Amino acid sequence: MKKLSLVCLLLAGNLKIWAQGTAACCHQDATTEFAQLGSREDFRMAHDNPLPYTYQGTAGTAITFSTPDGQEGHGFMFKATHPSDKYLYVIHEWYGLNDFVKKESEKLFNDLGKQVNVIAVDLYDQRVATNREDASKIMQSVKTERASSIIKGAFAYAPPHAKIATLGWCFGGGWSLQAAMMAGTKGVACVMYYGMPEKEVSALKALHAPVLGIFANKDKFITPQVVEEFKVHMQEAGKSLMVKQYDADHGFANPSNPIYDSHATKEAYSHAITFLKQYLK
Template sequence: MLAVLFSCNSNDKKKEPEMKEPKLKEENVTYAAGDINMNGFIVYDENIEGPRPAVIVVPEWWGLNDYAKKRARDLAGLGYIAMAMDMYGNGQQADNPDSAMKLAGPFYQDPGLAKPRFEAAMSKLKSYSQTDATRMGAIGYCFGGAQVINMAKMGEDLKGVVSFHGNLNVVPANKDLLKAAILVCHGDADPMVPQTETDLFKKQMDSIGAKYVFKPYEGALHAFTNPAADEVKKKFPDLPVAYNAAADTASWKDMKDFFDRIFK
């Protein structure tokens, strides 16, 4: 009798769903922003069926490089469809600060330049059946962090954006335009984003009742999420950059928690 009961109880147990390792599908894509040819990198997990939240990755001022693509892969591993976008056009990249500033500078002087390029990337990403167009977000690093905050302030239809060590006040805050929640991941020792800038950002956000979270990471300098920052520092000693593993790990977790909340 005990054997029969044990057998019945065993059969009644529900099997736990089998977790599959991500099977990432990667595509190098081209698209247009007006008359400018753009490159992009789209990646998603083929083991996930149906639409899912989508995240655009805006690169550092170096352009669409391997680091931006790595972060897109990381996002795909979390279950999103991700696109590392080309902000400069034609896949242009910089290998030194002077050429990077020549590429990035116009976007600081005229932030509106980024809008049609960002929207072109959004349209490309929306064309994928894996994209849930009602749940879109963006992350950006350094220059890219400034751009995703700008896009949110300009009223892009995003659930939320995350800036990693990006500038904060290129575009004024406007309560009539801002729809997205904002997470700022900031190195509190970053001289390129000084306290005067962070204080002004918080003041502006608070003045319009914005949904934002500001997360400082102790001792972190500019580019704290990028392991290549230390090599960059060796090549260009005047750049105040350094990788910070603790801040990198903590900020990625903060991003995951943020997206878990806004994509519900």
């Protein structure tokens, strides 16, 4: 009887360990959860194909950097006119690092007085979608490990004492928050436009940068309820969060999208620039 009881205890312990290991390996992070939205038809249909546009600026240049996984990462950089340890990392939405993102990055660079290095980071490894079907496929194919390695490589492109801010939209909005968490004590500001918030309070505790969250009340994916939960989680983690919400739809700040809301975009951008200037003094 004692032997049987011992066997039962051992089996129970092994099952507990197995269950815990299964839960850990199957945990779905925020970026993966958002990427899987690409499999939903309603999400794809909420994104009209981008309007044609060719970037004509001359201030930015393509850059290549090493990533911790032994590969190369790519980006598009606007270098401060005077030596600066301030860096803003811009992360594209689901179409990739296209000419619209380059244009928006240049606008941020100019409006920050050309005193902040701005790097648009390519998490798609030089793939750019021109329609929602391809964007859906590419976004779903992004591996968290690879995207994280690209961000780490982009951070290493800056000097060790750099002050890091992040900004992104949609797919890039969620990654802006993840990147700010990865920046640790170097992180000074994070702006996320309608991206998937991190739901694990323990993960949010790694965050040092204050966050400006810009969301749309008509968003059927990053819903007002998701935003409210994010507020609670950030409060539980003891982190700083400012939220701006607009009576607009998901993707309202994308000028290549027919649902573009110029009024909401202008107001949100004003908040974003003010926020970035405050923390990138």
